[in-house]
Amino acid sequence: MRKSNIQVHVRIRPHKPSDGPWREDSLSLPSNRTIVAISEKGRAFTYPLSHCHDTDSTQSSVFEHVEPLLDKVLEGTNATAFCYGVTGSGKTHTMQGTDSDPGIIPRAVQALFDRVEELDDRTTVISFSFVEILKDEVYDLQDASNGSGNSGNRRWSNSGPKAEQRRKLDLRTDGKGNNTVANMQTTVVSSPEEFRDLYNIAAATRKVASTNLNHGSSRSHAILTLYVHMEWEDGSTQQSKICLTDLAGSENNNLTGNDAERMRESSAINKSLSTLKTVVDAINTNASRIPYRDCKLTRILQDALGGTAAGLLICCLAPGNKFTKDTINTLTFASKASQVENAVSTNERTARRVSVAPPAARPSTALPGARASLASMQRSATSLGLSPQRSALAPLRSTTFGSLGSSSGSVNRSGVLRPSISANVSRTMTTGLPRRTTMSASTRPVGHSKENPDYDMSHVAKGKSTHPIDDAFTKAGGMTLDEARAFYDRCRAAETATDGLLDPADTTKGTLIEYMTEEERGSRLRSWVRKGRSYTDGGDLDQAYKSFKNAWMYQPDNDKLRLQ
Numbered sequence: 344m345r346k347s348n349i350q351v352h353v354r355i356r357p358h359k360p361s362d363g364p365w366r367e368d369s370l371s372l373p374s375n376r377t378i379v380a381i382s383e384k385g386r387a388f389t390y391p392l393s394h395c396h397d398t399d400s401t402q403s404s405v406f407e408h409v410e411p412l413l414d415k416v417l418e419g420t421n422a423t424a425f426c427y428g429v430t431g432s433g434k435t436h437t438m439q440g441t442d443s444d445p446g447i448i449p450r451a452v453q454a455l456f457d458r459v460e461e462l463d464d465r466t467t468v469i470s471f472s473f474v475e476i477l478k479d480e481v482y483d484l485q486d487a488s489n490g491s492g493n494s495g496n497r498r499w500s501n502s503g504p505k506a507e508q509r510r511k512l513d514l515r516t517d518g519k520g521n522n523t524v525a526n527m528q529t530t531v532v533s534s535p536e537e538f539r540d541l542y543n544i545a546a547a548t549r550k551v552a553s554t555n556l557n558h559g560s561s562r563s564h565a566i567l568t569l570y571v572h573m574e575w576e577d578g579s580t581q582q583s584k585i586c587l588t589d590l591a592g593s594e595n596n597n598l599t600g601n602d603a604e605r606m607r608e609s610s611a612i613n614k615s616l617s618t619l620k621t622v623v624d625a626i627n628t629n630a631s632r633i634p635y636r637d638c639k640l641t642r643i644l645q646d647a648l649g650g651t652a653a654g655l656l657i658c659c660l661a662p663g664n665k666f667t668k669d670t671i672n673t674l675t676f677a678s679k680a681s682q683v684e685n686a687v688s689t690n691e692r693t694a695r696r697v698s699v700a701p702p703a704a705r706p707s708t709a710l711p712g713a714r715a716s717l718a719s720m721q722r723s724a725t726s727l728g729l730s731p732q733r734s735a736l737a738p739l740r741s742t743t744f745g746s747l748g749s750s751s752g753s754v755n756r757s758g759v760l761r762p763s764i765s766a767n768v769s770r771t772m773t774t775g776l777p778r779r780t781t782m783s784a785s786t787r788p789v790g791h792s793k794e795n796p797d798y799d800m801s802h803v804a805k806g807k808s809t810h811p812i813d814d815a816f817t818k819a820g821g822m823t824l825d826e827a828r829a830f831y832d833r834c835r836a837a838e839t840a841t842d843g844l845l846d847p848a849d850t851t852k853g854t855l856i857e858y859m860t861e862e863e864r865g866s867r868l869r870s871w872v873r874k875g876r877s878y879t880d881g882g883d884l885d886q887a888y889k890s891f892k893n894a895w896m897y898q899p900d901n902d903k904l905r906l907q
């Protein structure tokens with residue numbers, strides 16, 4: 344464990360005509376580590392910071408300062424980067440960016456995958472969760488019940504479902520003081536492209552509204568967490584995560600022109616940001632009580648504020664005389680936050696804890712084609728000096744924002760090692776192909792039922808589709824289902840794909856799917872089907888096709904999917 348201050352950066356966005364007049368000398372950067380702000384009354388305030396990004400900074404120059412955090416994450420340290428600032432100051436631009444000018448989140452995912460590719464001594468699984476805090480309630484942005492939102496440009500939309508229509512998630516605190524969002528979805532991704540597709544859909548459901556200061560103003564705090572789970576051939580594992588948070592902007596309602604509903608949101612935003620400041624003050628003054636629990640935002644950010652994560656705060660500033668007071672407030676917060684010291688720790692690499700007899704191989708209906716290659720996989724496992732024993736990881740439905748706990752193994756009824764991880768890593772993890780020697784339990788066909796009302800597959804059973812894209816999907820690559828299965832099996836055995844129907848990323852995903860529970864597979868399948876339909880409705884048949892292909896992977900042996 345080592346003491347480390349939160350790094351605090353400032354980024355000034357370029358001036359826009361709508362900002363009104365700007366006295367450029369009201370804000371100056373004598374060095375890239377110091378910023379001077381002149382108040383309305385002419386007083387000069389100097390703030391030393393870790394780094395100042397001027398109006399001409401680029402997304403890539405800002406990201407250079409985030410990259411070292413990713414190296415720490417791959418060493419097992421948790422990290423948090425968050426953007427703070429007045430509404431319209433560029434937080435979402437910095438954190439998310441646009442397709443043509445991507446921000447920290449897409450760059451971090453790309454950089455993580457690039458780094459992971461170099462790590463050939465281990466199997467690494469990357470997953471993510473994405474929640475928003477709106478009026479002090481937590482919602483899962485990946486939850487399909489949020490609706491598909493608007494998959495176009497989120498900045499100009501407010502078409503997502505109302506907060507009241509969505510499922511609120513509970514925050515829980517475990518015995519070690521780690522805060523957990525219960526029942527949050529954590530999704531494994533096998534490529535930056537897959538992440539981008541899922542992220543764009545989820546981000547489009549975030550609450551956004553137009554105010555006088557920002558046409559696409561975020562009404563919620565959005566917290567994206569990337570989880571990294573690494574497993575070595577000796578069975579040892581290490582987990583870590585990085586939280587990338589885009590806070591809602593503090594608002595001066597004299598300037599925003601908010602209506603009653605916007606005012607309610609604004610008041611919740613300002614209250615949570617005020618609690619954030621109080622927490623920082625309490626940490627800096629060694630107060631006996633730090634009011635993390637006073638709002639959900641500070642509970643979730645607890646690990647980044649006086650906790651064990653490496654922290655980076657980017658304070659965004661809007662140029663314009665009308666923002667002078669906000670600029671001084673933001674810089675005062677920045678300067679206080681820079682004094683917060685975290686006890687940064689590295690999550691231990693945990694050895695495989697329990698040795699159990701190999702479970703009896705159960706017949707699988709999940710991937711019938713893969714059964715044929717079971718013996719060859721066992722042979723390859725043995726030739727690699729590995730026990731042909733499966734160490735499946737228990738699926739988790741909740742994520743811990745606090746420091747990661749250690750894994751402790753337990754053996755389930757079928758003799759499968761199921762480490763219970765008091766941590767955040769995904770519901771689905773892989774142990775690598777050579778170790779995969781048993782098949783998962785059979786899958787129940789997903790049908791129209793009370794629990795699963797959204798996707799009716801009965802038309803598929805009758806051999807006809809009510810949706811044209813279903814037909815296109817099933818005829819993928821001109822293969823029958825059996826041919827596709829055989830091809831898939833060959834890809835898995837060879838750990839490569841050649842013909843372009845299933846790429847190596849899909850092969851990895853197949854390994855992951857095997858370890859999912861029936862419920863998880865069903866849920867992912869339904870989610871992909873919904874996405875497919877949403878793309879179809881939006882006229883994007885390429886994306887729709889990909890979504891339906893993804894859906895199929897979760898139940899490749901479902902006979903009801905035979906259309907011909």
Ligand SMILES: Nc1ncnc2c1ncn2[C@@H]1O[C@H](COP(=O)(O)OP(=O)(O)OP(=O)(O)O)[C@@H](O)[C@H]1O
Nearest residue numbers: 356357430431432433434435436557560561591592
């Ligand atoms: N560095 C930048 N370069 C170019 N344009 C920027 C930059 N920062 C912000 N902008 C533009 O300024 C506008 C407001 O930015 P953004 O929506 O990111 O603000 P915000 O701080 O997230 O606001 P809110 O808190 O209201 O959501 C957007 O149109 C955005 O594209």
